[in-house]
Amino acid sequence: MYKYNEFDKAFLRHRAAQFRDQIERWQDGRLSEDQFRPLRLQNGWYVQRHAPMLRVAVPYGELSGAQLRVLARVAREYDAPEADVYRRALDAQRKLGTTRLPTHHAHFTTRTNVQFNWIPLSKAADVMDLLATVDMHGIQTSGNCIRNISCDERAGVAPDEVADPRPFAEIMRQWTTLHPEFAYLPRKFKIAITGASEDRAATEWHDVGLRLHHDEHGALGFRVTVGGGMGRTPVIGTVLREFLPWQHVMNYIEAVVRVYNQYGRRDNKYKARIKILVKAEGQQYIDDVEEEFRQIVEHDGGPHTIPDAELERVRAYFVVPQERDARKQPDPRAAIALRDAAARTPQLARWLERNVAAHRDPAQRIVTLSFKRLLQAPGDASANQLELVADLVDRFSAGEARVTHTQNIVLPWVHADDLLALWNAAREAGLASANVSLLTDMIACPGGDFCALANARSLPIAQAITERYQxxxxxxxxGEIDLHISGCINSCGHHHSGHIGILGVDKDGAEWYQVTLGGSDGSAASGAAQAGKVIGPSFSADEVTEAVQAILQTYLSLRTSAGAREERFIETVRRVGVEPFKAAANRVRTLAEDLA
Structure with missing residues (x-):
């Protein structure tokens, strides 16, 4: 993992002190609300439906055990609203039929950040001081800037990896942080990077997607896509360069962002994302970027060209942990014990099948801890769970974890000999759900329970579907299926890329839900990235689970098999189209109308 040097640490301490001073001036009236708003946003503090929300940056998804423990402390000591705020929130929820608003929790987001929903602003400065002790902050997790750079959660350990993308992500993180030209873009800007043959980072859904590969001469470089995004207008990114030498990745991104900054719309925030500019200008945008890139390299001398020495300096942080490098060969006796235990225990056998993946080192495994279970919202982790995960990370994964865009935690350095002990420890901690990539391993944003932008609640829908499929x-x-739920068109739950997508919509002041089918994030199991198609009218909250059930029953009746392999849901949808599923789901709507 990358380690902050004394300059980095001093910078975070100074930034936290600045924010404390800003809060004090706001509290005593020397800063107005309008003056304070951009200052808190630049540090990751929002004001949501009921209380402030803090978004903590987790660059390329990496967390240490020490950082997890501090996040647990933040959850336990600070993630609790003042009594009158919580009482008002509960009263509002009772009117909607639920009172489940957990406190003392963290929430893992689809961009691998961590959010807290109940920290009072009066305690914000104390929280930022605490985060700084473990090299964490909220800088550039909000605002119209280049946001937290996301990555493949298996970076550096995946067998299908061409090159580790994390050194490039770290170099770009340092370069983009507080970059004056990137601080006030027309709209927020997101970058994803992967170095594997399988796109586990959903790069084509990002403003800039970067995929490392080798050209025909063996040189390393990036395939660059620009203009992907979800929201009101789902768009798959356009390829600008099939091959860009790695040394020039920052020069090229500078060109991409300069052109966007110059021509992107600022008169309408719904049309301000770079995807709108790329779609509107087409080849002209590409030509302008290439010309800007030429000017940067030829006229300005390529000021952001990455020297070999700098890449090697940063790469030195992303190596095999010493304790793992010294422990190579698995013990045959441990393998026999694991095999025998799996034969006796179906839950363990399922966990090994679902949650354990191959590693580039044959002696090690990549293990996913699922936070998706009954009575727990997708992505939520209690203070106790965070501490338990920290213990597992330190004991079994050389002190390193990764947050996934599917809102789980990956342990990237688990020795094969330790799998049985890890499973037993995870089971005791309540973190051994063997549902990775199955229906209940769903993505969901916090929705209307917390977010002021949401049209409807996501979490009760996730809970109802989870209860039905236990x-x-x-x-x-x-089988494997991606179910994604968003509470509004901003698509924080990535509903567009779900095999089944559920979108909360407002209908005369009531919560309704639109269903889409056939979306993909671009992973190997899902095929090429694409947006799902809407199937008919929206459903009430009470109808959503039945509509999903009807869709799945239709799939089971239509799927084909080849030997022992059953056709996946997404494969069936693509083969037969959405009409049979649409008809089945709409029968639920028709029946509800008849009963009404």
Whole structure:
């Protein structure tokens, strides 16, 4: 993992002290609300439906055990609203039929950040001081700037990796932080990077997507896509360069952002994202970027060209942990014990199948800890769970974890000999759900329970579907499927890329839900990235689970098999189209109307 030097640490301490001074001036009236708003946003502080929300940056998804423990402390000591705020929030929720608003929790987001929903602004400065002790902050997690750079959660350990993308992500993080030309863009700007043959970072759904690969001569470089995004207008990124030498990645991004900064719309925030500019200008945008890039390299001398020495300096932080490098060969006795235990224990066998993946080192494994279970919102982790995960990370994964865009935690350095002990420890901690990539391993944003932008609540829908599908045999029979839920068109739950997507919409002041089918994030199991198609009218909250059930029953009746392999849901949808599923779901809507 990258380690902050004394300059980095001093910078964070100074930034935290600045924010404390700003809060004090706001509290005593020397800063107006309008003056204070951009200052808190630049440090990751929003004001949501009921209380402030802090978004903590987790660059390229990496967390240490020490950082997890501080996040646990933030959850336990600070993530609790003042009594009158919580009482008003509960009263509002009772009117909607629920009172489940957990406190003392962190929430893992689809961009691998961590959010807290209940910290009072009066305690914000104390929280920023605490985060700074473990090299954490909220800088550039909000605002119209280049946001937290996301990455493949298996970076550096995946067998299908061409090159580790984390050194490039770290170099770009340092370069973009507080960059004056990137501080006030027309709209927020997101970058994703991967170095693997499988796109686990959903790069084509980002403003800039970067994929490392080798050209025909063996040189390393990036495939560059620009203009991807979800929201009101889902767009897959346009390829600007099939191959860009790695040394020039920052020069090229500078060109991409300069052109966007110059021509992107600022008169309408719904049309301000770079995807709108790329779509509107087409080849002209590409030509302008290439000309700007030429000017940067030829006229300005390529000031952001990455020297070999700098790449090697940063790469030195992303190496095999010493304790893992010294422990190579698995013990045959441990493998036999694991095999025998799995034969006796179906839950363990499922966990090994679902949650354990191959590693580039044959002696190690990549293990996913799922936070998706009954009575727990997708992505939520209690203070106790965060501490338990920290213990597992330190004990079994050389002190390193990764946050995934599917809102789980990955342990990237688990020795094969330790799998049985890890499973037993995870089971005791309540973190051994063997549902990775199955229906209940869903993505969901916080929705209307917390977010002021949401049209509807996401979490009760996620809970209802989870309650319906608790039978693991049934889940295994349905097979791998991506279910994504967003509470509004901003798409924080990535509903556009779900095999089944659910979008909360407002209908005369009531919560309704639109269903899409056939979306993909671009992973190997999902195929090429694409947006799902809407199937018919929206459904009430009470109808959503039944509509999903009707869709899945239709899939089970239509899927084909080849030997022992059953056709996946997304494959069936692409083969037969959405009409049979649309008809099945709409029968639920028709029946509800008849009963009404």
């Amino acid at each position: 039978d693991m045999d049934e889940l295994e029979d349905i």
